[in-house]
Amino acid sequence: MxxxxxxxxxxxxxxxxxxxxxxxxxxxxxxxxxxxxxxxxxxxxxxxxxxxxxxxxxxxxAKFIREYVAARINKKDYFRSTGRSYLKFAKDEPNLFQLYFLRQQPDVYTLDDLYRKESSQQVGIFIAESLGISIEQAKALHLHMIIYVMGISAMAASTNIDVEGEDIQNQLDMAYNTFLAQLKGETHGKDIGNL
Missing domain, CATH: 1.10.10.60 (Homeodomain-like)
Incomplete structure (x- = not known):
């Protein structure tokens, strides 16, 4: 042979x-x-x-992640379902999550560097148009959610947290609604934790 x-x-x-x-x-x-x-x-x-x-x-x-997330996106709730897909990826594929998201990136010095590396101009435009906010507000919301989702994802990759459980989904919704309200200036004088 x-x-x-x-x-x-x-x-x-x-x-x-x-x-x-x-x-x-x-x-x-x-x-x-x-x-x-x-x-x-x-x-x-x-x-x-x-x-x-x-x-x-x-x-x-990176190619695997794009395909994994794309297969789980709800087109009617694109932005939030994307975050949920990344969270599920961390739980389903903890070793790949670690390889990709927890690797050394010596060329990233600021959150802005990280955002430019992990996102694109089209994402900011899409979020802005979908939510009726400015592109700058959209980028800020997206960065807030990246930070929040990656934090929970890191926990999910190393624990037995049920990422599809109601408590995690409620946390994601609360963070999204809080960040969006802050950016729209709707939280003046309100307790953000109770939105």
Whole structure:
């Protein structure tokens, strides 16, 4: 039987499945080679070191996240269902959540840097048009919700919290309504926690 040709795509896909099922700590060249039933040489020929593999994995994971979230979006409640989808992703795929969202990002110095990296101008325009607010207000609301959802997502990825339970959904709704009311200037003199 002829030897199977190992491709870069096979290496990245195998590495992705290792991280997904076993965690980043098990991403070792010898583990990739064992899963592919080959020596470590083909892996090193495509990826000079594990940093190269990790960079490829971040891109592969980003694609997976986009597909995962897109499949769960409610078009009638696009903005909030997107946040809920990310939260479910953290619970369903804790190892991929850790790989992508908890990785070192030395080029991010401010929340504005983070927002530009994780969002797009089109998202701000969509939110602004959907909610009847300015683009600046839309970006601020989106950033607030990213911070809030990622905080709960980090907890969900490492605990047994039921992300689809009523208490979490109520928390998300309360945060959304509070942030939106603040941006619209509707909270003057009100106790924000009781909105």
């Amino acid at each position: 002829p030897k199977q040709k190992i491709t870069k795509e096979m290496i990245i896909e195998t590495a992705f499945e290792i991280v997904r099922k076993e965690g980043l700590e098990n991403l070792l060249v010898k583990n990739i080679a064992a899963k592919l039933n080959c020596s470590v040489q083909p892996i090193y020929s495509y990826c000079a070191n594990m940093e190269g593999v990790k960079q490829e994995l971040v891109a592969r994971t």
